[in-house]
Amino acid sequence: MGSLQLKSIRKAFGGHEVLKGIDLEVKDGEFVIFVGPSGCGKSTLLRTIAGLEDATSGSVRIDDLEVGHVAPAKRGIAMVFQSYALYPHLTVKDNMGLGLKQAGVPRAEIDEKVAKAAGMLSLEPYLARRPAELSGGQRQRVAIGRAIVREPKLFLFDEPLSNLDAALRVNTRLEIARLHRSLKATMIYVTHDQVEAMTLADKIVVLNAGRIEQVGSPMELYNRPANLFVAGFIGSPQMNFIEGERLGDTSAKTVGIRPEHIGLSRDGGDWKGKVIHVEHLGADTIVYLESERVGPLTARLFGEHRYAADDIVHATPVIGAMHRFDADGRVIKTGE
Amino acid sequence: MSKARTSLARTGAVHFALIAYTLVALFPVFLTIANSFKSRNAIFREPLAVPTPETFSLIGYETVLKQGDFIGYFQNSVIVTVVSIALVLLFGAMAAFALSEYRFRGNTLMGLYLALGIMIPIRLGTVAILQGMVATNLVNTLTALILVYTAQGLPLAVFILSEFMRTVSDDLKNAGRIDGLSEYAIFFRLVLPLVRPAMATVAVFTMIPIWNDLWFPLILAPAEPTKTITLGSQIFIGQFVTNWNAVLSALSLAIFPVLILYVIFSRQLIRGITAGAVK
Numbered sequence: 001m002g003s004l005q006l007k008s009i010r011k012a013f014g015g016h017e018v019l020k021g022i023d024l025e026v027k028d029g030e031f032v033i034f035v036g037p038s039g040c041g042k043s044t045l046l047r048t049i050a051g052l053e054d055a056t057s058g059s060v061r062i063d064d065l066e067v068g069h070v071a072p073a074k075r076g077i078a079m080v081f082q083s084y085a086l087y088p089h090l091t092v093k094d095n096m097g098l099g100l101k102q103a104g105v106p107r108a109e110i111d112e113k114v115a116k117a118a119g120m121l122s123l124e125p126y127l128a129r130r131p132a133e134l135s136g137g138q139r140q141r142v143a144i145g146r147a148i149v150r151e152p153k154l155f156l157f158d159e160p161l162s163n164l165d166a167a168l169r170v171n172t173r174l175e176i177a178r179l180h181r182s183l184k185a186t187m188i189y190v191t192h193d194q195v196e197a198m199t200l201a202d203k204i205v206v207l208n209a210g211r212i213e214q215v216g217s218p219m220e221l222y223n224r225p226a227n228l229f230v231a232g233f234i235g236s237p238q239m240n241f242i243e244g245e246r247l248g249d250t251s252a253k254t255v256g257i258r259p260e261h262i263g264l265s266r267d268g269g270d271w272k273g274k275v276i277h278v279e280h281l282g283a284d285t286i287v288y289l290e291s292e293r294v295g296p297l298t299a300r301l302f303g304e305h306r307y308a309a310d311d312i313v314h315a316t317p318v319i320g321a322m323h324r325f326d327a328d329g330r331v332i333k334t335g336e
Numbered sequence: 337m338s339k340a341r342t343s344l345a346r347t348g349a350v351h352f353a354l355i356a357y358t359l360v361a362l363f364p365v366f367l368t369i370a371n372s373f374k375s376r377n378a379i380f381r382e383p384l385a386v387p388t389p390e391t392f393s394l395i396g397y398e399t400v401l402k403q404g405d406f407i408g409y410f411q412n413s414v415i416v417t418v419v420s421i422a423l424v425l426l427f428g429a430m431a432a433f434a435l436s437e438y439r440f441r442g443n444t445l446m447g448l449y450l451a452l453g454i455m456i457p458i459r460l461g462t463v464a465i466l467q468g469m470v471a472t473n474l475v476n477t478l479t480a481l482i483l484v485y486t487a488q489g490l491p492l493a494v495f496i497l498s499e500f501m502r503t504v505s506d507d508l509k510n511a512g513r514i515d516g517l518s519e520y521a522i523f524f525r526l527v528l529p530l531v532r533p534a535m536a537t538v539a540v541f542t543m544i545p546i547w548n549d550l551w552f553p554l555i556l557a558p559a560e561p562t563k564t565i566t567l568g569s570q571i572f573i574g575q576f577v578t579n580w581n582a583v584l585s586a587l588s589l590a591i592f593p594v595l596i597l598y599v600i601f602s603r604q605l606i607r608g609i610t611a612g613a614v615k
Contacts, residue, residue: 052510073516085507089529102516146515158507 269314428493453491
């Protein structure tokens with residue numbers, strides 16, 4: 001229980017098409033993350049699955065049942081919103097129990113489920129409070145609790161961590177990962193933060209301009225990006241793109257190399273260049289340089305390095321770590 | 337510490353301006369109430385003096401309460417005002433919710449059409465309204481006044497409330513939908529409490545013109561049992577002789593219901609602002 005099939009979902013607002021034919025299969029118990037830049041349609045897709053937006057065409061099936069004309073409350077889903085969306089006039093307990101109350105579940109059963117969810121999220125001390133009396137992290141836990149209580153087939157998360165500060169974001173991220181392990185539920189999660197995507201997902205769906213660019217596990221996307229967009233979107237700092245001509249490689253329009261696959265040396269190497277800026281992060285040192293042959297490059301070195309602006313250095317790419325792309329931006333498969 | 341000094345000077349200036357404005361605004365009210373407790377001669381001799389034991393007189397209030405059914409006029413005014421406000425708020429909020437929440441063909445046009453009434457005074461249609469009321473046998477009923485005032489108040493209500501409802505978080509409404517709340521439950525239980533300050537504003541703006549109106553009571557409901565307080569007070573103003581004691585007393589009495597309603601709404605206003613919203 002908890003599978004999802006999307007077939008050629010299209011959605012247009014007025015004349016503007018936001019989703020241009022999305023096909024996707026989500027298996028029971030999977031943690032799937034939609035990731036992409038702002039305006040790529042990832043939130044619209046999530047809302048279409050939830051039934052808050054009607055698809056212009058295409059079919060949404062949850063557990064092999066067509067739900068195109070089923071109200072959101074009857075789809076067996078629960079959703080966690082970026083702005084928490086707690087009912088301001090209800091206590092934490094009533095916030096969590098409202099969905100079951102509307103479905104006509106007996107009070108004793110609601111109390112039991114709310115208590116269980118509150119236990120999982122350490123919310124017991126706050127059950128009698130109202131949302132205004134809670135901190136941001138606590139509010140988001142209540143919103144997650146409200147979703148758990150419904151025991152849905154599908155959990156939908158719409159950028160749930162975006163309103164939290166950095167430390168809280170890491171904690172809540174761990175909490176969501178732990179919940180996924182203990183509930184074994186199917187979860188669909190929308191984010192624009194690739195760190196969240198890489199750390200949480202079983203499967204990442206990269207969206208761009210209303211289309212799916214690539215679907216795969218985090219490491220598949222990192223190691224074998226299917227096209228320029230995915231190669232540039234996954235990984236931070238961004239992959240270096242070099243015109244094939246500059247490398248004397250006529251079969252590839254663009255060649256990509258990740259910053260962590262470039263070595264630097266003062267003595268000698270493939271590409272001579274001048275350091276423009278250095279960022280010392282402790283664990284990493286990120287060096288931006290302007291090379292004579294291939295243009296601007298970013299190199300990510302592990303540990304501390306004593307490079308400074310205006311130093312002359314030589315960069316050398318790791319053999320076999322290059323990604324080659326054709327004129328349409330698609331990757332050129334090398335014999336594997 | 338120069339910062340503290342300048343802010344002190346600024347606060348002083350602001351307070352001076354506010355106090356001056358308060359005095360100007362309260363002066364006519366003070367004059368009305370003070371003179372309503374004086375004898376006729378004292379009103380004319382020293383209009384600005386407060387009542388003293390020699391000049392104190394309740395003759396105005398006695399006249400008002402004896403002549404005509406003043407309690408009845410009061411009741412009429414209160415009924416008309418309260419029912420009209422209730423209808424304006426209910427229908428105005430519902431229309432505003434539909435306009436701000438749902439995408440449908442002609443949404444913007446409909447919003448403009450509903451706001452048109454702000455620009456066109458309803459009094460232009462008096463003749464047609466009177467003909468309509470005659471045809472439906474509603475002349476000399478409070479229903480006629482309530483219907484007209486509801487129509488008069490709706491455009492501004494729809495305009496203000498739809499702007500406010502656009503600011504209510506979509507996520508909150510969607511959370512309600514996922515939890516199985518009906519659209520009516522979302523409207524009454526989630527959205528209305530959040531736009532309460534706007535409702536209070538609309539209520540105050542709607543209430544005052546209705547309470548003070550002389551035009552429609554005079555035309556649509558001039559009969560004795562349906563007279564409102566404003567119309568009722570007119571009997572003391574004559575072409576040649578005006579019973580100032582009675583006029584001032586009637587006006588003083590007419591201030592209180594509005595004051596009470598205003599206090600109720602302004603408290604809602606403050607409570608609405610301080611209640612925790614989405615974030």
